[in-house]
Amino acid sequence: MNSKQIRQSFVDFFEERGHKHYPSAPLVPHGDPTLLFTNAGMVPFKDYFLGLDKPENRRAVSAQKCMRVSGKHNDLENVGPSPRHHTFFEMLGNFSFGDYFKAEAIDFGWDLVTRVWGLPAEHLTATVYEEDDEAERLWRKISGLPAERILRCGKKDNFWAMGETGPCGPCSEIFVDTQPKLPRVGWEEGGESGRYLEIWNLVFMEYERDDSGVMKPLPKPSIDTGAGLERVAAVLQGVESNYDTDLFVPILQATATLAEGAYGRDPEADVSYRVIADHLRAVAFLLADGVIPGNEGRGYVLRRILRRAVRHGMVLGFEEPFLNRLLPLVGEVMGHHYPELDRAQQASVATVSTEEEKFLSTIASASRQVQEAIDSVRHEGGSELPGEAVFRFYDTYGLPLELIQEIAEEEQLTLDEEGFKAELETQRRRSREAVGEGQERLAAVREAVHADEQAKTEFLGYDTRRVEEAKVVSLVRASERRYLPVEKLEEGEEGVVILDRTPFYAEGGGEVGDRGTVSWDGGGARVIDTQKDPAGVWVHFVEVAEGSLSRGDSVTADVDDGWRLPTQRNHTATHLLHRALRQVFGDTVHQAGSLVAPDRLRFDFALHRAPSSEEIQRVEDLVNRWILQAEPTVITDDRPRQEALEAGAMALFGEKYGETVRTVEVPGLVLESGDVVDSLELCGGCHVANTGEIGLVLITGERGIASGVRRIEALTGEGALELVRRQRSFLRDVETELGVPAEQAGEEIAQRRAQRRDLEKDLAQLRMQLVSGSEAAQEQEVDGIKVLAKEVPSAPVGEVRNMADILRQKLGSGVVVLGSREESKVTLIVAVTGDLEGRLHAGNLAKEIAAMVGGSGGGRSDFAQAGGKDPEKLTEALQEVPSLVRKQLQSSV
Numbered sequence: 001m002n003s004k005q006i007r008q009s010f011v012d013f014f015e016e017r018g019h020k021h022y023p024s025a026p027l028v029p030h031g032d033p034t035l036l037f038t039n040a041g042m043v044p045f046k047d048y049f050l051g052l053d054k055p056e057n058r059r060a061v062s063a064q065k066c067m068r069v070s071g072k073h074n075d076l077e078n079v080g081p082s083p084r085h086h087t088f089f090e091m092l093g094n095f096s097f098g099d100y101f102k103a104e105a106i107d108f109g110w111d112l113v114t115r116v117w118g119l120p121a122e123h124l125t126a127t128v129y130e131e132d133d134e135a136e137r138l139w140r141k142i143s144g145l146p147a148e149r150i151l152r153c154g155k156k157d158n159f160w161a162m163g164e165t166g167p168c169g170p171c172s173e174i175f176v177d178t179q180p181k182l183p184r185v186g187w188e189e190g191g192e193s194g195r196y197l198e199i200w201n202l203v204f205m206e207y208e209r210d211d212s213g214v215m216k217p218l219p220k221p222s223i224d225t226g227a228g229l230e231r232v233a234a235v236l237q238g239v240e241s242n243y244d245t246d247l248f249v250p251i252l253q254a255t256a257t258l259a260e261g262a263y264g265r266d267p268e269a270d271v272s273y274r275v276i277a278d279h280l281r282a283v284a285f286l287l288a289d290g291v292i293p294g295n296e297g298r299g300y301v302l303r304r305i306l307r308r309a310v311r312h313g314m315v316l317g318f319e320e321p322f323l324n325r326l327l328p329l330v331g332e333v334m335g336h337h338y339p340e341l342d343r344a345q346q347a348s349v350a351t352v353s354t355e356e357e358k359f360l361s362t363i364a365s366a367s368r369q370v371q372e373a374i375d376s377v378r379h380e381g382g383s384e385l386p387g388e389a390v391f392r393f394y395d396t397y398g399l400p401l402e403l404i405q406e407i408a409e410e411e412q413l414t415l416d417e418e419g420f421k422a423e424l425e426t427q428r429r430r431s432r433e434a435v436g437e438g439q440e441r442l443a444a445v446r447e448a449v450h451a452d453e454q455a456k457t458e459f460l461g462y463d464t465r466r467v468e469e470a471k472v473v474s475l476v477r478a479s480e481r482r483y484l485p486v487e488k489l490e491e492g493e494e495g496v497v498i499l500d501r502t503p504f505y506a507e508g509g510g511e512v513g514d515r516g517t518v519s520w521d522g523g524g525a526r527v528i529d530t531q532k533d534p535a536g537v538w539v540h541f542v543e544v545a546e547g548s549l550s551r552g553d554s555v556t557a558d559v560d561d562g563w564r565l566p567t568q569r570n571h572t573a574t575h576l577l578h579r580a581l582r583q584v585f586g587d588t589v590h591q592a593g594s595l596v597a598p599d600r601l602r603f604d605f606a607l608h609r610a611p612s613s614e615e616i617q618r619v620e621d622l623v624n625r626w627i628l629q630a631e632p633t634v635i636t637d638d639r640p641r642q643e644a645l646e647a648g649a650m651a652l653f654g655e656k657y658g659e660t661v662r663t664v665e666v667p668g669l670v671l672e673s674g675d676v677v678d679s680l681e682l683c684g685g686c687h688v689a690n691t692g693e694i695g696l697v698l699i700t701g702e703r704g705i706a707s708g709v710r711r712i713e714a715l716t717g718e719g720a721l722e723l724v725r726r727q728r729s730f731l732r733d734v735e736t737e738l739g740v741p742a743e744q745a746g747e748e749i750a751q752r753r754a755q756r757r758d759l760e761k762d763l764a765q766l767r768m769q770l771v772s773g774s775e776a777a778q779e780q781e782v783d784g785i786k787v788l789a790k791e792v793p794s795a796p797v798g799e800v801r802n803m804a805d806i807l808r809q810k811l812g813s814g815v816v817v818l819g820s821r822e823e824s825k826v827t828l829i830v831a832v833t834g835d836l837e838g839r840l841h842a843g844n845l846a847k848e849i850a851a852m853v854g855g856s857g858g859g860r861s862d863f864a865q866a867g868g869k870d871p872e873k874l875t876e877a878l879q880e881v882p883s884l885v886r887k888q889l890q891s892s893v
Contacts, residue, residue: 001117003233005335007063010092010227013112014061019094022062026289027088029299036298037067042203042224046098049167049205049222052535056659058099063229063337064091065285069301075449076305080275080312081867083145083241084194088282089306090229098220103138105202105223106229109174110143113200117236117517123177125187125196129158130168135204139172151187160203160224167218169207169347174200176235199235200227243274251277251329252670258325259316259877272312278893279309280323284330287348288340290592290606290732292706293355299706306352307359311403314363321356346588350608351708356709364847366397370404372409383412386420395427441483445496446533448483459499461514461686462635465559467503470518472553474498477542488550489525489542497525497549503559504540506532511571511593511685514558523547525691527557563598564686569694569716570601572633572687573623573667577603577712578650578699578856579679580622583671584615591650592709600700600715607710616702616712623697626669630692639684657682666691689860696720764799767792768806779811782885785836786814789881791874794820797827801865804829815840817849817881826853826868838890840885848884852877 001009011021025044029035035043041064047053055509069076069087077758078085094108113119113756124147128135130152139150161168175196177184182195203224207215236302237245243252252263255276287300306323313322327349331341349775373389385408393399401420408415415452436814454474460467473650476496477486490496497518507513513530518540525542551554569688574596585607641661645651649663664687666679688694698720701713715723731742740748780787788811792803800820807816808831816831828849832841842864850857850866853873858868 001233001236003229003245003837004336006117006233007090007092007229009116010112011061011063013369014059014094017059017108017654018057019059019061020055020057024063024065024090025064027067027285028289028291036301037068037069038064040064040067041066041091042095045095045097045224047534048095049224050742055097058097060095062093062095064093065289065338066091067286069282070304073186076308079278079330080271083243083274084197084231084234086230086242086278086281088278088285092227092232093225094223095225096223098222099380101221101223102135103142105225106138106172107142109200109202109225111332113174117232119176119235119258120180123180123714125151125175125177127151127153127158127173127175127665130154132158132170132172132204135170135172135430160205161209165209165211167222168209169204169206169209170223171201171203173198173202178235178240179577197235197891198233199231200611201225202881208580243277246648247333248274248277250333251280251326252575254326254329255316255322257319257842258322261316266811268433269316272315276309276316276323276326279305279312280326281330281334283309283323283352284327284341284348285338287351287708288338288344288744290590292592292606292709293351294706303355306355306549310359310592312357312638320361321353321360323356324353328353344606345588346586347590347606349687351606354608354707360396363399364401366393366399367407367485369393369397370399370407371411374408374413377413384414384416387416387421388419390415391427392422395423399877407797409648414877416449417862442531442533442539444481444483445539446535446537448476448485448497449496449537450846454498454535454537455500457499457538459503459506459538460501461503461505461559462815465503465516465561465564467501467557469500469554470499470557472497472549472551473500475549477552488548489544490548491544491546494543496698497527497542498537499540499553499555499557502530502538502540502557504530504538504557505559505564505686506530506538508532509685510574511567511596511598513600514559514567515563518542518549518555518557520547520549520553520555523549525549564716566719567596568600568686568688570663571596571683572691573668573694573697573714573716574601574603575679575681575683575687576623576669576691576694577601577619577679578605578625578715579666579669579677580619580626581605581607581712583622583677584619585611593736595715599719600713601792603714604705604709605712606708606709610704611702611710616699619712620697620699622669622671626666627691627694627697629668629670630690631642631666631668632690633687634667635687636663636665639663644680644682647680649682651682665680672828693717698723764795767795767799768803779814780882782882783889785840785885785889787817787882787885788810788814789819789878791819791878794822800827800829803865804831804863807831815842815881815885817845817878819849821855821871824869824871826850826855826871826874827867828853828855828857828866830859830864830866834862840888845881845888846883849877853882 015021025038027037028040029043042049043060044064045060048055066089067087076087079087116119121143126139126143128139128150136150136850141143158171158784160171175198177195178197179195204221205224206221208218208219209215230245230247233245233247234242239245252273254264255273261269263270274627283302291298291302293299293306299702309323328345331345337343373385377385388403393404394401405415436670475486475489476483477489478494482497504514504516505511507530516527518525518527523546525544527540527542529541530538572672574594578591590606595602605866638660641657641659644661644663651657661682662684664681664683669677671677695717697716698712699712699714703711705711734745735742738745738748778788788807792800798816804816811833813833813835818829820827828846830846832840832842841861843858843860846857846859846864846866850868853868854870855866857864859865
């Protein structure tokens with residue numbers, strides 16, 4: 001069976017048994033601050049297991065994209081040497097959310113493995129948790145395996161937990177003997193050698209562990225299973241390594257062709273081939289899911305993986321970018337199941353090209369930096385490169401640790417590995433904080449109010465901005481970043497209010513949360529932010545302005561129109577902008593992030609080049625034409641997600657959607673060609689009823705923020721009008737100042753700049769005449785060497801350098817020292833003629849003179865520059881120049 005058939009057979013098997021097939025969720029987990037990436041098949045279903053959400057079907061099956069490159073699940077360093085470790089992999093899984101349990105899970109697993117996949121029973125072994133008598137009995141009954149091939153294992157291998165607390169339970173694993181023709185060996189020996197290979201893990205989630213470590217039976221036990229597609233493919237295709245399967249062979253062969261080599265010939269080179277094949281898949285999928293190379297969080301991981309692949313390409317002899325040429329192969333192998341690979345291919349190839357070129361040029365300069373650091377260590381008599389320096393080269397420049405090690409070993413230096421590891425851990429902690437910081441406050445609140453036990457808040461804000469007689473369900477007091485459940489909030493206190501129904505929109509989809517007020521008889525509170533818990537509970541952060549508020553009170557909730565209405569304008573404008581960008585730059589453009597606030601909108605999108613000003617103007621024109629057409633916004637609730645996607649709806653970056661979705665459609669943009677285009681997106685945000693309400697869109701900025709990612713910022717409505725007013729006022733001031741109409745201002749400014757350049761040139765010539773006309777009188781002779789040290793009028797540094805150079809030439813042989821002063825700054829230039837090399841050093845002279853005026857500096861032996869902060873000492877410092885020259889001459893004898 002090829003990998004496509006294996007994946008499909010797994011899904012078909014469980015669909016036939018009442019499981020709902022869920023397409024793979026993105027690698028970027030939605031609403032989970034604890035994870036950088038989706039690292040297991042159960043991650044998209046976490047809310048179901050925790051009881052925070054209810055599934056439409058209590059049976060599920062998926063083939064899930066996974067990444068394991070951080071935290072305790074970090075396989076990065078094993079990728080390449082190991083035949084079975086990967087950064088990116090697919091996890092096949094079936095799940096039961098309180099439906100079936102151990103008997104069915106074991107029966108399904110055994111039936112699929114032996115009957116559908118055809119693995120002989122005599123080649124299989126099952127493991128169970130050492131205390132799980134039930135699982136052992138079920139294996140004997142269902143599989144007929146002999147007792148010696150149903151093994152009991154300890155907690156380390158056969159007990160699973162979601163965390164320190166929460167759902168947990170024993171697990172059972174299916175192993176296959178990959179060398180059945182050889183005599184059987186002991187379990188430990190076969191496991192360590194890789195002969196006995198785990199292909200499927202069945203987790204029986206039947207307990208909940210509390211803070212004290214006590215485990216209580218769950219009322220509805222669940223099932224979570226995982227089988228790595230790559231391992232299963234290796235077994236069913238009869239190969240020893242995952243890299244010998246049809247998932248990797250095309251990439252390995254293409255890489256070998258480009259490298260003019262062969263995979264399988266040289267064990268050391270094979271490691272690099274495997275790293276490239278694995279990392280190429282990871283890069284392709286991360287880019288397709290909207291992750292952009294960067295210096296923090298997920299972007300940092302992507303850049304590190306990409307650069308590690310480039311480094312191994314250098315081992316194979318690649319000196320030019322090559323990953324960009326191989327990237328389309330990932331789509332050829334897996335695009336049939338993951339269409340996002342093909343959609344993102346053009347942008348992904350461009351991003352990878354840019355990153356490769358940047359890294360290759362970085363390596364050359366960074367290698368020089370390493371050499372300079374090594375020279376510094378030697379100069380100080382050391383023998384170890386500090387961990388801080390090693391990490392800087394690794395993190396800032398992206399140099400692989402092994403490359404730094406090689407350079408250091410060539411220079412007979414060691415690395416401070418402990419110091420490096422400490423810096424690396426600090427970086428990892430920053431990455432974790434970058435992901436979790438925004439969710440920390442919400443997590444503290446949900447723990448305080450037991451959000452998973454609350455009824456979902458009824459959101460009425462699409463139809464109204466005012467709700468009367470909303471009931472206060474829970475209250476939380478905020479105190480020094482701690483959140484404590486209370487029965488009452490008093491005047492002046494800050495905290496959280498949870499209502500049974502609300503008009504306040506909770507932050508999501510790039511749109512900020514609503515602000516406003518809640519009021520009651522005798523009091524009121526300001527709502528300063530609105531968030532939503534994963535359990536569907538709206539969290540209103542408040543400041544009590546008057547009176548006291550108690551749990552159970554009825555309140556009136558009012559959204560601030562001055563906050564919501566401009567936010568709605570900006571949100572609909574963002575949709576129009578997205579569609580206009582795709583119209584101008586093509587359908588490969590996709591969203592990479594957004595901010596919708598009342599005062600502005602920001603839209604990040606994937607584009608591999610900088611757009612021209614004419615293209616941005618065209619985007620702005622299309623959006624405003626749409627606004628002038630005053631098209632109605634069509635909002636459809638409760639639409640099947642698949643139906644919406646098939647109709648062309650665009651999904652927003654990083655958002656999680658259920659089976660039924662809300663769509664926002666803006667029809668009818670008429671193009672110059674007469675064609676009509678629509679905007680259709682999955683969106684839960686707030687929008688205007690008609691595009692005419694937006695008024696005007698002005699793009700205020702466009703720039704690159706990462707490789708292959710651009711950012712547009714814009715204003716709408718009153719914000720755009722205010723910008724026009726400010727610009728108009730500025731133009732009036734310009735007209736008054738220049739004395740010409742605004743349309744002639746550019747020409748007038750150009751003329752004045754030309755006049756200024758001519759005047760500055762004349763002034764420089766006069767200063768040079770002034771200096772050179774008196775140098776003969778100020779020359780001194782020190783031990784036969786001409787010395788000219790003088791103060792010159794304040795001038796740009798470049799001009800002072802030019803003066804020194806001309807005076808040096810006129811001197812023929814000697815030293816020139818020029819100093820100029822401003823209010824609190826001194827500039828020093830030292831120039832020495834070439835015939836005095838070895839006797840006088842300009843850099844050392846500059847350093848000593850600068851010290852006298854409270855500064856520092858240095859430079860070459862023939863020319864140097866320095867500065868100081870004490871202009872009052874300049875005259876005294878210049879008077880000391882002859883004695884400093886004499887001192888240098890004597891020391892050189």
